[in-house]
Amino acid sequence: MPQLIEFIDIGELPNDGTGDPLRVAFDKINNNFARIPTLNQGGPNTAIQYNNNGLSGGTANLVYDVPNNAVRMNTDMVPITTNIVDLGSDEKRYANLWLAKNDSLHIGNVSIRENLGVLSFYNQANNLIQSDIQVGNIYSSGDIFSIGNVTSTGTMTIQGGIGLNGGISINSESFTTPNNTANQVIYELPQLSFSTVKFQISSYVVDSNDSQTATIVVHKRHDGIRAQHTIFGTVFIGNAVTRYNVDIAYGNLRLMVSPIPNLAIQHLFSYQSDTGVFV
Numbered sequence: 001m002p003q004l005i006e007f008i009d010i011g012e013l014p015n016d017g018t019g020d021p022l023r024v025a026f027d028k029i030n031n032n033f034a035r036i037p038t039l040n041q042g043g044p045n046t047a048i049q050y051n052n053n054g055l056s057g058g059t060a061n062l063v064y065d066v067p068n069n070a071v072r073m074n075t076d077m078v079p080i081t082t083n084i085v086d087l088g089s090d091e092k093r094y095a096n097l098w099l100a101k102n103d104s105l106h107i108g109n110v111s112i113r114e115n116l117g118v119l120s121f122y123n124q125a126n127n128l129i130q131s132d133i134q135v136g137n138i139y140s141s142g143d144i145f146s147i148g149n150v151t152s153t154g155t156m157t158i159q160g161g162i163g164l165n166g167g168i169s170i171n172s173e174s175f176t177t178p179n180n181t182a183n184q185v186i187y188e189l190p191q192l193s194f195s196t197v198k199f200q201i202s203s204y205v206v207d208s209n210d211s212q213t214a215t216i217v218v219h220k221r222h223d224g225i226r227a228q229h230t231i232f233g234t235v236f237i238g239n240a241v242t243r244y245n246v247d248i249a250y251g252n253l254r255l256m257v258s259p260i261p262n263l264a265i266q267h268l269f270s271y272q273s274d275t276g277v278f279v
Helices: 022-040
Strands: 050-052 062-065 070-073 105-107 110-115 118-123 126-130 138-140 156-158 162-164 168-177 184-190 196-205 211-220 227-237 242-249 252-259 265-274
Touching (some): 196 252
Parallel strands (some): 050 062, 138 156
Antiparallel strands (some): 062 070, 168 265, 196 211
């Protein structure tokens, strides 16, 4: 590597005539001043080379992009004197952090990696050991799949049903009937998808205090084409609102209502069914 700085020979003793002549010395000084812009990057290639507007003494991997006021990095950023380094602060925070597909985000002993649109949390020492996630509320607009236990210390709001491998399906629905036509179907469940179903239903007259709640338990008979149901625990507030009925028709279990007043009635219900079938 060529010498970047020219040193002035000052001799052994003052005025002993062994050093550089004045013209030579000042020529070296001028040369050193001329080389100052290229001395910002004195490290070898693959070290952190600071590049200011294209001036570099090596292969630059830390570049200050002057027009865009940005620093471009092409090297690992490792703390030199300590094992911890802060990125940003409470007052000055990074807006977006982009990681490559095959790279991970490491937090303590937990690594986070994305694969096919799925985030995986696992132990750094063994990527086969999954790490726990502790959160408050979970809001999901799609399905939640779990191969282990799901424990929540807060509320889980799910726009859709929950299907468990143990053979249980949980869901909730709402339906409004416009008049008092008898046996209006407010929900259907394929008859081959269950053996027993438990409905918890609440019906109320829109813009009124009249309402009622009830529990309906449905058992499908062994022939698979008929169902028996029991209604219990009915609670009324004000006047009675509707009668409930259940049957199997057209390949479905049908939950039906026969409203009493000729008014719009809102029906809110949830159900839990086992997905086992008789064989």
